[in-house]
Amino acid sequence: MGDGDFGIDPVVIARVAGEISDLSQAGAQIGLVIGGGNIFRGAGLAQGGIDRVTADHMGMLATVMNGLAMKDALQKAGVNSKVMSALAIEQVCDPYLRDRAVDSLQQGEVVIFSAGTGSPFFTTDTAASLRAIEIGAQLLIKATKVDGIYSSDPVTNPDAEFYPRISYDRAIREGLKVMDATAIMLCRDHQMPLQVMNINNKGAMMRLMQGEEIGSLVESGE
DSSP states (O other): OTTSSSSOOHHHHHHHHHHHHHHHHTTOOOEEEOOOTTTOOHHHHHHTTSOHHHHHHHHHHHHHHHHHHHHHHHHHTTOOEEEEESSOOTTTSEEOOHHHHHHHHHTTOEEEEESTTSSTTOOHHHHHHHHHHHHTOSOEEEEESSSSEESSOTTTOTTOOEESEEEHHHHHHTTOSSSOHHHHHHHHHTTOOEEEEETTSTTHHHHHHTTOOOSEEEESOO
């Protein structure tokens, strides 16, 4: 949503699509999971009094809207892409099927996984972990608005310690705001390495793919 209070900023989505295009053209097979918080947050709506299941379904639909916007931006950047939804919306996008997603990735398409897991009470983080495991990804990247993982909020605590590497168990034990606990446990149980980085740092994803240490890596061990 850029500097706005909600919605989709065409400049931001075009920049991100351009970076994904560069990665794809360099040979990376890319699956994307995009949240919907710029439009609706299911948990926040539920706190406001809307039934939680209904609120979560609204949030899932918001991720489909973002997925379609990203597909359009990728197509304009010259990248073939496909939106797959965990909810059946076949007039708008393809249903999520694991084997079809893998085939599309192997053919060089960017696959955008939308509508979360298709079930309420699960976050977009959990959906990202699940899809990464299902397609056999080598790395799950959480592209966020902070440079990585800190011992506490670096905005309010200038002495917060930066963790370039940390274990799943320590992240869970210390209650670090990496991803929600279900998502982290999925990564831990399936040995899925998780990289946390700042999506606003232009070119960081390419440098990461080229082997530079960017952000924080969550993996096995202490």
